[in-house]
Amino acid sequence: MPDAKPGTVYLKDYRPPAYLINRTELHFELYEDCAIVSSRLHLLRDGSVAQNASLQLHGQELELLSVAVDDCELSAAEYAISADSLLIYAVPEQCVVACRTRIRPQANTSLSGLYKSRSLFCTQCEAEGFRKITYYLDRPDVMSVFTVTVEAQREHYPVLLSNGNLSEVRELAAGRHRAVWHDPFPKPAYLFALVAGDLSHTQDSFTTASGRQVTLRIYVEERDLDKCQHAMRSLQQAMRWDEQVYGREYDLDIFNIVAVDDFNMGAMENKSLNIFNTSCVLCSPEITTDSGYQRVQAIVAHEYFHNWSGNRVTCRDWFQLSLKEGFTVFRDAQFSAAMGSPTVKRVEDATLLRTAQFAEDAGPLAHSVRPESFMEINNFYTLTVYEKGAEVVRMMHTLLGAEQFRRGSDLYFERHDGQAVTCEDFVRAMEDASGVDLHPFRNWYAQAGTPHLTVRDEYDAVRQCYTLHVQQSCPATPGQLEKLPFVIPLAMGLLGAAGNLPLRQTGTAGDVETSDNTHTVLIIDQPGQTFVFEGVTERPVPSLLRGFSAPVRLHYDYSKSDLCALMRRDADGFVRWDSAQVLAIRVIEEVERQLFTGAVPLVDPLFIAACDDLLRNESLDPAMVAEMLRLPSEEYLAELASQASGANVDTIHKARNIVRTALGSALVESLLARYHSLDSVLAYAPDAEQIARRSLRNTCLSYLVSAGPHNLELASRQYELAGNMTDRLAALKEIAFYGAGGLRDSTLNSFYQDWRHEALVVNQWFQVQAEIPDSQGLSRVQALLAHADFELRNPNKVRALVGGFTNQNPVNFHRVDGTGYRFLGDIVVALNGLNPQIASRLLTPLTKWRNYTGRAELMRAELERLATEPALSPDVFEVVTKSLQ
């Protein structure tokens, strides 16, 4: 246990800052062993808040060289320093506080604050990294205009960047130089950024709707200059889209992106100086898969969109994190849908939510979209805050309609420009602009847990009347035993023999009107409700939760033939896909039961026939066919099982493989025909049509390989001939998973030899091996920890090798001897001191210990061992202790 248990911070304790910082002047002198930071903070006391004349500034791991108030240096008696603050006993109402501190970026392995990534100085300040740079009011509701001077040796650091516009460059003595940056927009410290290094850049431009010329630059190492084109194009697309869809223009003359190797997150939206993980910028057909291309496009857009939803209007406190993240994830999802296939994007988002966010909501770390308390804010960059937060915004979009939603967002930006505000302010703007009462809807922000919707129906053939009974409930979560009803938009239709039926609902007041009379949105806002449809000429199959209209668990007792009908004929792409998923789950669960009772496993021929239909139907979007044929992941199956009696990872793995093999064997002919017909001689392009074809073709390959080792030849041929990383990696994965030892080793080895000079590809190579489900899984990963290209200090490598193993290789992670858990525990201990954020994040799979039949005690024991480790970081301490409660 740590000596002092980290304190808990509560939303209810929020107080406005007693001092504001109108202007911030920073001066950085960068050296090879340290950096000297001089600050001048122009402070003003908020007379309405406090009469206390003392000033407490945040600061961590800083060496204070001097402190002055209004240019009078303070004596040691006039201030006090603690591990996380500087307290000045008396300051006037208005003054300039100047500090000089020494920091050591070279020794900063936490990648928070100012640190060195290889030869580059860079920063990451969200959430509370700025306090590791200088003493400051490091809270988002203190917004200040920054002027930043950066000085360094010209030879090694020719590029010196910070936020805003460049206002001065100057050569200095002894080979040093200086750049001065001024950002006219007030911002909180978490949006501060600095970069110094030997970087090259690509440049392009963008003309905003009102005619402003913006210079766009992407800074990378010289060898990566040819890999920036896609990110640049994505940035331009995002800038145009935000003008068209949200009426938001860019507001400075320059926008910079810098790619950094060592980075805890994907990217960071610092004002006009976005810092990106290299994995979220660099793209080329040779090194990047299709999903990598899509990820770059989405993340570039996400960070750009923050310029308004996050930077111009920011969060009052960190409990409001979803204010900027939920809204911006929703915006980037809309953007990705517009750039590619909206249904496939929705399927991907729903899959992530149901697999991982629902698990978070059902686990010991469940928290609401706007949490009430935390020990370490870095632990709250969660799927709940981001993805569920985006679903909450999406539901408001559904309830208000696109036009009213846009009026709401216009009002929000207009009303709060330059302010630090709350989720409540966002909802109120939506309400005020639309006139829609969202009062009960606010429960989505305050209550944790995933609501369940249980639906029953009746059909009266004589009266041609169809009735839906909908009940909602929500399980208890830590600290919240009773829940109020949620407002749940339930998009639906009714499917008849020849297609969707027209809907005539009695008493429709309050429901969202839709233009198509075969589709409606029911508003569920009571524990139980009944909806009656008239003039229904046949018993329909209900098509429910269309487009995944709410983040809920839906229960309706579909028969297999209902599911097949929805799969084939429903108008809603999401419901078609979801029906295929539910059918696959049903079939896999049947096999699990057969395995349990010792019966000979039998895969329902109905399911195989439905898959064959999909494969043969060339009128469907191949991307959707691929999604519909993809079996639910073992992780999702385990999540579902944990809702019932508990997950048995071995049985799930075995049953899923039996179903895969049965499908592959039964459909060899259709699979081969489709595999060959999707072959393409076109030059690689990451466009929706090509991505769809590759996706289905590689799905076919995977099933063919599962049908028998003779089909590995196909994989080998594809591997040899592949002209892009998507096809090469797909083939490599099949060979690595199912090839005999010799073939596997030689292919993995040749892949490494071909790509060892590309760190991002080597990460993919680590990840493929981490996921191999054979009995050597753990020892293979342990051996790779010692590989010359593996570094524990680099988060991308840790995520690829360790995260790949713990998240994507369940049979090996959950080894019955507990060695998989011990492996993870040891890594967490090693990382705890180096990089607490990454250490804490890696722990997620262990926090689900209650879900696993026959493993819970072992998993718990590993958490208990971690709890006894000395000097646990607050990050790890919080996750471990809350998981054990």
Ligand SMILES: [Zn+2]
């Ligand atoms: Zn974000």
